[in-house]
Amino acid sequence: MNTPATSAAAASPAVKIRIDGLSKTYGTFTALEPTTLDVQRGEFLTLLGPSGSGKTTLLQMVSGLTPATSGRLAVDGEDWTHRPVHDRNMGLVFQHYALFPHMTVEENVAFPLRMRKQPAEQIKRAVAETLEKVQLDRFAHRFPRELSGGQQQRVALARCFVFRPEIILMDEPLGALDKALRETMQLEIRRLHREFGTTLIYVTHDQEEALVMSDRICVMNHAKVEQLGTPTQIYSDPETIFAATFIGHSNLLEGTLAGTDAAGNTLIKTPAGTFAGRMGARDAGAEKHALIVRPERVSLGAATGPGMNELRATLRDVVYIGSDNRLMLTLPDGSEVTLRQDPGAETDMAIGQEIAVHWPIAAGRVVS
Ligand SMILES: Nc1ncnc2c1ncn2[C@@H]1O[C@H](COP(=O)(O)OP(=O)(O)OP(=O)(O)O)[C@@H](O)[C@H]1O
Ligand SMILES: [Mg+2]
Structure with missing residues (x-):
C-alpha cells in the first residue's frame, strides 16, 4: 500500500491520461x-x-470503444488498457449527437444520472442546474425534433457534463453546425470545460477551432503525431512543413541546406536566393527543406539592418481581407510570398512592379 515512489499517479499527479505507444492496425x-x-x-x-x-x-482507443493493437493506456497512473467502456465513466460527444427522440430535453439530460441510479431529487437539481448553464432551461419540456441544430447540440453537451465526468472526449461535435453557431458553441464548450475542470480531448480538422479552443494541439498526419504544443508554439514554431502549411498561412521557400552563417543560423539555398533562419528540422538529412515565414513577419522595403533577410519579387495582387491587406508576390521561379499590411497604409505600388521585402532572420524557421 505504502509505495508512493513506484506509483505513477504519485510520481506525476499532473498527468491525467498517459497514452503510451498506442497503435491500431487493420x-x-x-x-x-x-x-x-x-x-x-x-x-x-x-x-x-x-x-x-x-x-x-x-x-476511440482512449474511450475503450476500439481495442488497441499495441501499447498501453493509463488514467491517474492506473492501467486502463483493458478496462471495459462502461467502467471508464467518460463523457462522450460526437458529431451526430444521437439524442433520444422520444424523450424531452430534461429526460435526455437526466438519462446518465438515472443510469447511475442517483436519487430523484438529486437528479432534478443537477438537470436544472446544467440546463441553465447551457441556456436551455426554457426548453426543458421540448422534444429534440422541436429544437434547432445548435440547441440539440447543447442538449448533447448538457447530457455529457451533467454527470461531472473527469474525462470528456469530443469528436467533431460542432461539425454539423454553421460557422456562426460553431463559434458560439466553441466558446461555450471552453467555458464549461473551465467551469468543471474536466480533462478534455477534442477532435477537429478545423485549424481555427483548434487554435481558439485548446491548451495544446496535437497535429496529426498520416497516422502519426506531427507536432504537439500550445497554439502559439504550433503557429509560430512549426516543426514540419506539414504543420506549417496546415495551420495558418505560411510562406514556404523550398531549397537545400547550405551550412550556417557566422551567427550559427542555418542557411538555405532557394531559387530566390540564400536565406538564413533558425534550424527547426528534426531530420537534417531529409531531402526536402523549406524556410517558413508567417506573412505578418514580412515587411515592405529593403532590409533595414543586419539580422534580416531580403528578397525582391513581383507584386501580383493586393487583396483586402477586412482586418488587413494581403499582398501577394511572385518570385522568379513561380513560388509565392504573401505579406500583410495595415489596410490604412499608403500603397503607391502598381501590380506588376518589382518590390523588395524583408523579415528578421529569427522569424524564419528551416523545417523538413
Ligand atoms: N474499421 C476499420 N477498418 C479499416 N480501416 C479503418 C477502420 N476504421 C478506420 N480505418 C481507417 O483508418 C484511418 C484513420 O481513420 P480515422 O477515423 O481515425 O481518421 P480521422 O482522422 O478521424 O478522419 P476524419 O477527419 O475523416 O474523421 C482511415 O484511413 C480509415 O479509413
Ligand atoms: Mg474522425
Missing part, C-alpha cells in the same frame, strides 16, 4: 502508428489533422 493497414503522449489534468487537448489521419482512431 490487417496490413496502419490507422495509427505507435503514439505516446500525456494529457495533463484539466487540460483541453485537441487532435487536429486532415481526414483519415487517425484522430478518431486514437480517441
Whole structure:
C-alpha cells in the first residue's frame, strides 16, 4: 500500500491520461502508428489533422470503444488498457449527437444520472442546474425534433457534463453546425470545460477551432503525431512543413541546406536566393527543406539592418481581407510570398512592379 515512489499517479499527479505507444492496425493497414503522449489534468487537448489521419482512431482507443493493437493506456497512473467502456465513466460527444427522440430535453439530460441510479431529487437539481448553464432551461419540456441544430447540440453537451465526468472526449461535435453557431458553441464548450475542470480531448480538422479552443494541439498526419504544443508554439514554431502549411498561412521557400552563417543560423539555398533562419528540422538529412515565414513577419522595403533577410519579387495582387491587406508576390521561379499590411497604409505600388521585402532572420524557421 505504502509505495508512493513506484506509483505513477504519485510520481506525476499532473498527468491525467498517459497514452503510451498506442497503435491500431487493420490487417496490413496502419490507422495509427505507435503514439505516446500525456494529457495533463484539466487540460483541453485537441487532435487536429486532415481526414483519415487517425484522430478518431486514437480517441476511440482512449474511450475503450476500439481495442488497441499495441501499447498501453493509463488514467491517474492506473492501467486502463483493458478496462471495459462502461467502467471508464467518460463523457462522450460526437458529431451526430444521437439524442433520444422520444424523450424531452430534461429526460435526455437526466438519462446518465438515472443510469447511475442517483436519487430523484438529486437528479432534478443537477438537470436544472446544467440546463441553465447551457441556456436551455426554457426548453426543458421540448422534444429534440422541436429544437434547432445548435440547441440539440447543447442538449448533447448538457447530457455529457451533467454527470461531472473527469474525462470528456469530443469528436467533431460542432461539425454539423454553421460557422456562426460553431463559434458560439466553441466558446461555450471552453467555458464549461473551465467551469468543471474536466480533462478534455477534442477532435477537429478545423485549424481555427483548434487554435481558439485548446491548451495544446496535437497535429496529426498520416497516422502519426506531427507536432504537439500550445497554439502559439504550433503557429509560430512549426516543426514540419506539414504543420506549417496546415495551420495558418505560411510562406514556404523550398531549397537545400547550405551550412550556417557566422551567427550559427542555418542557411538555405532557394531559387530566390540564400536565406538564413533558425534550424527547426528534426531530420537534417531529409531531402526536402523549406524556410517558413508567417506573412505578418514580412515587411515592405529593403532590409533595414543586419539580422534580416531580403528578397525582391513581383507584386501580383493586393487583396483586402477586412482586418488587413494581403499582398501577394511572385518570385522568379513561380513560388509565392504573401505579406500583410495595415489596410490604412499608403500603397503607391502598381501590380506588376518589382518590390523588395524583408523579415528578421529569427522569424524564419528551416523545417523538413
Ligand atoms: N474499421 C476499420 N477498418 C479499416 N480501416 C479503418 C477502420 N476504421 C478506420 N480505418 C481507417 O483508418 C484511418 C484513420 O481513420 P480515422 O477515423 O481515425 O481518421 P480521422 O482522422 O478521424 O478522419 P476524419 O477527419 O475523416 O474523421 C482511415 O484511413 C480509415 O479509413
Ligand atoms: Mg474522425
